[in-house]
Amino acid sequence: MADLNSFIENMPKAELHLHIEGSLEPELMFALARRNGVDIPFKSIEEVRDAYQFSNLQDFLDIYYQGMSVLITEQDFYDLTFAYLTKVHEQNVIHTEIFFDPQGHTDRGIPFADVINGITRALEDGRKKYGITTRLIMCFLRHLTEEAAFSTLDQALSYRDRIVGVGLDSSELGHPPAKFARVFDKAKSAGFLAVAHAGEEGPPEYVYESLDLLKIDRLDHGNRSLEDADLVNRLVKEQMALTVCPLSNFKLAGVKDMRDHPIRKMLELGLKATVNSDDPAYFGGYVNENYKAITESLDLTKAQIMTLARNGFEASFCSPAEKQAMIARLDAYGA
Numbered sequence: 001m002a003d004l005n006s007f008i009e010n011m012p013k014a015e016l017h018l019h020i021e022g023s024l025e026p027e028l029m030f031a032l033a034r035r036n037g038v039d040i041p042f043k044s045i046e047e048v049r050d051a052y053q054f055s056n057l058q059d060f061l062d063i064y065y066q067g068m069s070v071l072i073t074e075q076d077f078y079d080l081t082f083a084y085l086t087k088v089h090e091q092n093v094i095h096t097e098i099f100f101d102p103q104g105h106t107d108r109g110i111p112f113a114d115v116i117n118g119i120t121r122a123l124e125d126g127r128k129k130y131g132i133t134t135r136l137i138m139c140f141l142r143h144l145t146e147e148a149a150f151s152t153l154d155q156a157l158s159y160r161d162r163i164v165g166v167g168l169d170s171s172e173l174g175h176p177p178a179k180f181a182r183v184f185d186k187a188k189s190a191g192f193l194a195v196a197h198a199g200e201e202g203p204p205e206y207v208y209e210s211l212d213l214l215k216i217d218r219l220d221h222g223n224r225s226l227e228d229a230d231l232v233n234r235l236v237k238e239q240m241a242l243t244v245c246p247l248s249n250f251k252l253a254g255v256k257d258m259r260d261h262p263i264r265k266m267l268e269l270g271l272k273a274t275v276n277s278d279d280p281a282y283f284g285g286y287v288n289e290n291y292k293a294i295t296e297s298l299d300l301t302k303a304q305i306m307t308l309a310r311n312g313f314e315a316s317f318c319s320p321a322e323k324q325a326m327i328a329r330l331d332a333y334g335a
């Protein structure tokens, strides 16, 4: 196992499901609260960590939206993003696709431009300093209205060259993908790729809607697809990648024990599963900790770990040449 842990640590990896606001570590939250004079309801880092006990997605989201209230200036978004890149560079992540939630900021009066300029300036510096490649995906908050999503999409159109795709996140139950079918239609016509959180807490029906109505290019989570054999067959046939987030599933109580995590079963069924951290500051680990947790609990082999990492590169939104180069690097590492 010690052997596999160091194999995981040194392996070149991609991350495809990461909410940048979910990488806000308590230390940075305190520093930004002080810098911006924002009140937070915690006296110490320990108190913050103690508050991170969730029994479902909504429990987490309440704390997540509260946490982002310390992000005010363009520099705050830069610092948040650069801290994440520094962390995952240390973990040998060579490519990462990052979600951001503009409505979590514009609804507090923060200009869209400050959010995206801070994030993309950090992505550029990450490329120069660490050689890490990135893509940016803008998510719509599904608990808000279709109209609000349209207005967010309109703002994103001015930054079309910096945003590769659109996504759908926040409270899943009661907010089916169908609610955003017209928004995704417009986004796809404008050339954006599409992803959506579905089957994290919601039923298989929400995965079908994501495929049929949102025309997704990749499925975020997708765990509950396993309840429907026809759906599994379709996902396998279409080679639809799933961005699975093991520690997130455990912390949000979808999976009670890591030994019950479905990712090994997904691989055995032929699903194109990948490993990701979701909101690492809240769920106790970045991408390496996610690989290590499933490897230990599910007794994964080196070949299975390599398959998961290869899936990550194959399912990325990079060009075929970029993918080929990253996969060659992985294969050389595993040989």
Ligand SMILES: Nc1ncnc2[nH]cnc12
Residues within 6 Å of the ligand: 019, 022, 057, 064, 169, 170, 171, 197, 200, 248, 278, 279
């Ligand atoms: N795991 C998750 N599910 C839905 N929305 C989110 N926003 C941040 N993390 C999320």
Ligand SMILES: [Zn+2]
Residues within 6 Å of the ligand: 017, 019, 169, 197, 220, 278
């Ligand atoms: Zn997520």
